[in-house]
Amino acid sequence: MLSENFAQKVRLGNATHFQKAGFWLAAWVVLIAAIEGRAREARPDVAPPAKWVVPIPFNPRAKLDEADPSLEMRWILKDRQINARNNETFVHEVRQVLTPAGVDNGSHILIDYDPSYQLLTFHWVRIWRGTNSLNRLDPDKIQVNQRGLEPDSLLFNAEKTALLLLEDVRVGDVVDYAYSVQGDNPVFAGSFSDRLEVQTRHPIEQLTTRLLWPAARHLFVQNHGTDIKYAALRKSDGLIEFTWNLTNVPECRDEPALPIWYRPIPWVQLSEFQKWSDVNQLALGLFRSTAPLSPELTRKINEWKRLPGQETEVLAALRFVQDEIRSLGIESGASGYKPASPSSVFVRRFGDCKDKSLLLATILRALGIEAWPVFVNTKLRQTVSDMHPSITIFDQVIIEGKVNGQSYWLDATGNYQRGPLATRSWPNYGYGLVVRPGTTALTTIAPCPVMPRTTVSQYFTLGQLDQPSQLKVVTVAEGPDAEQLRAHYATTARDEIERGNLSSYAKFYPDITQTAPFNYADDEQQNKIEVDEFYSIQRIWSRLTDEAFYHCPVYAENIQAVMKAPAVSLRTMPFGVAYPAHQIFHAEVNGPTGVIINQNDQTIENPAFYFRRVVSVAGNTVVLDSEYRSMADAVQPEAVPNYVQQFDAATDLLTYTIPSQ
16 A cells, blocks of 8 residues: 555465464564564654754743643644655644543653664653643663554554653643654655645644755646645755744644535645646655566466456456465555555465455466556545645555456555456545656546445234234345445354344344345356345334334344434535445235225435435235435535435435334
């Protein structure tokens, strides 16, 4: 994976690999070796700031504004100074702890850095208690730890964290500390990229950035969500001093359920890249592999050459890289962006997205198939087109492969994809940088024509009021939904799945029991999965004391699961909708005589979704058909009230009640 915002990461595959003892052994041998090698690297230094730094002093005698009583801490100063000539950044932060919780959360300092190319230097750590300055910088108490495993994301970060626990911190104390980090990732070959905060999720009394920039180099500044202007001063030593200075900066409050691509916090982008062709030139150097292919990889490619047709060759190579090369990448320094050689990845049988993508592209080219790495951002998606050219805005590498003149966007890490190329899916990336000679702009990545679809069919055989009823549930998942379901069944124990499904239905039918194991059928060629479940419901009929009829409810649970509405209809930010999503619910309820049914068809159409429900009767069988399709991934703030109104009308139709005398 490309390391976003300079964060170097180690990815440890998916849950399937963790079920294999061999994976654990190989992974930890590699990780332990990396950790032991880094233990010999220099610890943080303690020294005064460099002469180019102009610190903003904290005045303990200055009267502080009255603090917001809801805050645990308040930020008095955030001062960041960058010297682009010597790749050094100075940081000075001052915060006041206001509550016991603020003492808990604000009495330690954490700094992440990569000692393979960066030097961390502490300048001072003080506690101001009134006008008294208490020194808290003890070099012997600075702990340097390897970033650990993050269980939820299965990431093992190869950076280090310098930790300093502050002693005797009390409510009202002001924590004042400064440090510098010197060194730049060698992979960038001296090219500069950065981002500046102009607002955060907490208020700041003074927020300052100072940049010393060599006058002979070009700097491109682009605002995102802000109209802040900088001041520029040419200095006598061939540098230009840029400053961004803000005071009384309010907090930036998120609204819940934002689209994945929406960034509410304003920021300023800095880049030395003038054009996308400049970024492409750097990327071409990173993804250029001049070493000859190993005999083992060559033999494997020759096997694939004997397969009939280009598509068959592509599918075989893609399946191999996705399934046989496990997702594990040790990324530090240059390796955070530069992939390992294809032959080494093939031999060791592991790699991250950039390693696996280069291996796949190399194999496809050897098969006579045009293939190029593509940089994308899985979160920013289409909004990367609003960014100034830079290599650090990407977080994923995929492949563009051309088969019979048709472009396919292939994910070398997509372990659970199946079927021919026409059934393969990709997210709505929006834009990507295709790393090939001659690239001068981002390439539009068209929305995937393979849409997800899940159909849930429920077949009820209703008993009399005092008799159990039978329920068969048939779930058919297609496209991306099949991939998600395949991953779920591949990484979750069967009994756990059955308990989860039973628990889900028990929310609607408390007296439900499973009568037989589920049937799981995976049609990999069509990328379609069918799961059959079997249940008995002891008491499905019910009525309140003031009701004349017993009734039996039927729920379109799968549709309800993907539909969501904002908590409030008045918003200033767009509301994110699950997209693409296509859910179909079908129910056949075979009940006793005397059922009274209101037959009606209802359709609700909104720019963000389509919903339709049809109710019909054939003899003693009630048939319900409901369908939901999301039409967009976001609802703009001004359209949310109408969306909520139509959403509520649709959700009212998700439950159908069948009465019986």
